[in-house]
Amino acid sequence: MLTGSEMGVVDENAEALGVPRKQLMESSGHAVARAVRRLADPGDSVTIVAGRGNNGGDALVTARFLDDFDLRVLLLGRPETITTDISRENWDALQRAEYPTETVTDSAALDLGDPALVVDAMLGTGIAGDLREPEATAAAAMNAGDATVLSVDVPSGLDAGTGRLAENAVRADHVVTFHDTKPGLPNLDAPVTVADIGIPDAAELFVERGDLSRLDRDPASHKGDNGEVLVVGGGPYTGAPALSAQAALRGGADLVRVACPAAVAREIQGYSENLILRPYDGDRLAPAHVDRLADLAASHDALVLGPGLGDADATLDAVADMLSRFDGTAVVDADALSVVPEIETDADLVCTPHQGELVGMGGETDEDWRERMALVESFAAEIGQTLLVKGPYDIVSDGEQTRVGRTGNPGMTVGGTGDVLAGVTGALACVQTPLDAAAIAAYAVGSVGDRVVEDRGYGLVATDLLDEIPRVLWRRGAGE
Numbered sequence: 001m002l003t004g005s006e007m008g009v010v011d012e013n014a015e016a017l018g019v020p021r022k023q024l025m026e027s028s029g030h031a032v033a034r035a036v037r038r039l040a041d042p043g044d045s046v047t048i049v050a051g052r053g054n055n056g057g058d059a060l061v062t063a064r065f066l067d068d069f070d071l072r073v074l075l076l077g078r079p080e081t082i083t084t085d086i087s088r089e090n091w092d093a094l095q096r097a098e099y100p101t102e103t104v105t106d107s108a109a110l111d112l113g114d115p116a117l118v119v120d121a122m123l124g125t126g127i128a129g130d131l132r133e134p135e136a137t138a139a140a141a142m143n144a145g146d147a148t149v150l151s152v153d154v155p156s157g158l159d160a161g162t163g164r165l166a167e168n169a170v171r172a173d174h175v176v177t178f179h180d181t182k183p184g185l186p187n188l189d190a191p192v193t194v195a196d197i198g199i200p201d202a203a204e205l206f207v208e209r210g211d212l213s214r215l216d217r218d219p220a221s222h223k224g225d226n227g228e229v230l231v232v233g234g235g236p237y238t239g240a241p242a243l244s245a246q247a248a249l250r251g252g253a254d255l256v257r258v259a260c261p262a263a264v265a266r267e268i269q270g271y272s273e274n275l276i277l278r279p280y281d282g283d284r285l286a287p288a289h290v291d292r293l294a295d296l297a298a299s300h301d302a303l304v305l306g307p308g309l310g311d312a313d314a315t316l317d318a319v320a321d322m323l324s325r326f327d328g329t330a331v332v333d334a335d336a337l338s339v340v341p342e343i344e345t346d347a348d349l350v351c352t353p354h355q356g357e358l359v360g361m362g363g364e365t366d367e368d369w370r371e372r373m374a375l376v377e378s379f380a381a382e383i384g385q386t387l388l389v390k391g392p393y394d395i396v397s398d399g400e401q402t403r404v405g406r407t408g409n410p411g412m413t414v415g416g417t418g419d420v421l422a423g424v425t426g427a428l429a430c431v432q433t434p435l436d437a438a439a440i441a442a443y444a445v446g447s448v449g450d451r452v453v454e455d456r457g458y459g460l461v462a463t464d465l466l467d468e469i470p471r472v473l474w475r476r477g478a479g480e
């Protein structure tokens, strides 16, 4: 089952893989024509009612496969108002080939006639709310008439995000939906055919730029709405927590606090005035600090635990205690990873090991990425947490769903890139599922590394990545 917006992700990923939407539209239109042939006979009267979006575009393709039917094609609205290029191209093709097209600009003038079959291609996954005019009148005419109603993708009026069927929606007799079923379709009193439109499985497996469309930033949001991240790190090292925290800010979090030993707080603050420091006594994390840190963590949307903590026994005891008490979302990196298999926790963890650390946790790896994928998936299921296993192919799995990020390059084997990844994952985990957060972060940080290396060559350092993160992650959100 895919919602309309998840379908949008898959669709854009397919495009990134070289299968553009216009090709998918051709497959969709053809699939609808095949359904028409099952429900009606050559020579029968068929009326296509097309909306101005891509749902309508699908049915404009269908027309070209129905030359042996008695065909009418109605466009609801003026051709100039068709919303997408690919739909307009299909409309123009019907004009040049002199298909019997009509435009309906006034719903009062709509005359559906008495065809054997009506193709409802008014609205698909782009709808919001009850049907407006002229779609509402057209739906009422379809519902009142005797014609068999074949809906394209969803009955017009079904919200493919929520599954809600509008009061004035089309009552479909049959539905041809694309690639996968959609919310609400199983509740309809009509048979639903799922048509394969040639989207490769890779569009759902590989993380591609379509996944970035999962990100949005509410224009009405206030400080804090986009996430508050607590980084617990530092002690033996100071650069790692500073990198994670700065990366969390670049990843879109509103507020990032760093809890670290007082002995290194000034040093960490010195790296960036954007960070808020929450020092605790001493020079490394120890069990005595956990009470305070657990309270602090509970008031954040995500915790990043591990960067620069070191592996002193007392520190790892504190990490274990901290994770056992925590019930929010935590990104666990570096030395803290070794503790995860030993603890019980209600928290949702995103563990970010490289392959060596994975083995240290008790997982297995393999040279072949497909084998590795299977191993990571089963280990994630075993520990009941999300894993992001770093490598030339980043494997992300929550034990049920698995994604693969293919961005990144050998320049990124340098120290500190993992801290950046943990920080971005923490920021995204405030507003996304753990799996999506990890997948998008892996893809984005790898892409950032690719941009830097393309620009300047190898020899990148982790701080090079920070400034470039927004360009990959957030450009679209800023309207570009």
Ligand SMILES: NC(=O)C1=CN([C@@H]2O[C@H](COP(=O)(O)OP(=O)(O)OC[C@H]3O[C@@H](n4cnc5c(N)ncnc54)[C@H](O)[C@@H]3O)[C@@H](O)[C@H]2O)[C@H](O)CC1
Residues within 6 Å of the ligand: 007, 008, 010, 011, 021, 024, 025, 028, 051, 052, 053, 054, 055, 056, 057, 058, 083, 084, 122, 123, 124, 125, 126, 127, 128, 129, 130, 131, 132, 133, 135, 152, 153, 154, 178
């Ligand atoms: N892989 C895919 O997902 C593919 C999907 N295809 C088809 O494309 C549609 C979705 O197309 P889209 O252009 O995004 O949206 P719609 O055609 O559904 O509608 C947009 C159109 O509707 C107007 N609108 C919104 N709400 C209402 C309302 N309540 N009343 C009236 N009008 C409304 C809005 O303003 C827009 O103008 C998908 O369903 C598939 O059929 C591709 O063809 C192939 C790949």
Ligand SMILES: [K+]
Residues within 6 Å of the ligand: 055, 120, 121, 122, 123, 124, 151, 152, 153, 154, 155, 156
């Ligand atoms: K429809």
